Amino acid sequence: MQITSIAELEDLLGSPMPRAAAKERSTLTATDRDWLALSPFVLVATADADGNCDVSPKGDPPGFALVIDDRTIAIPERPGNRRADGYHNILANPHVGLIFLIPGRRETLRINGRARLLTDAPWFSDMVVEGHKPLLALVVDIDTIFFHCQKAFMRSQLWKPETWTPEALPSHAKLIKSVQNTVETVEQLEEYYEEGRYSRNLYT
DSSP: OOOOSHHHHHHHHOOOOHHHHTOOBSSOOHHHHHHHHHOOEEEEEEEOTTOOEEEEEEEOSTTOSEEEETTEEEEEEOSOOSOOHHHHHHHHOOEEEEEEEOTTOSOEEEEEEEEEEESOOGGGGGGOBTTBOOSEEEEEEEEEEEEEOSHHHHHHTTTOGGGOOGGGSOOHHHHHHHHSOOSSOHHHHHHHTOHHHHHTTSOO
């Protein structure tokens, strides 16, 4: 049976505990700042004016998300595949959702807000990595922020190496070849994505 109303949803899931219902806040605390200083990875969720969604991963050395003030953070953009799907969305609809992870920790820090794109600001020099400033910065004005509970990570056992099976799927080059009609051969793709070579172009 399809759920079509909030009442049906609440009948099924129940009401949140008072602590869960009241955990949202609108400004960064010292604990939030500590989390951001240790996080090397964030998922950025966006949607265009028609509601078409995108989730993009962003990663850099821990602390890459710069705290500008208690209600504003900035995420640097580095060289990538140039699709910029999320940025296209932001230009049409500024609302974003962020999930910051710390490897080994089962909580996540969630931030919802409104985003804008900047190509320069005085604090760009604080986001230099390997001598390179970001191409642009995703600046997020915070609406709500809260820590999400641990259950998803506990159920998935995400941080338990003994559960990992990366070899169960073919290499990235073979994955690409299996879903795209590329002009490159598998061998050429393997050479392109070879870790040592690929890692040399992370910031240029």
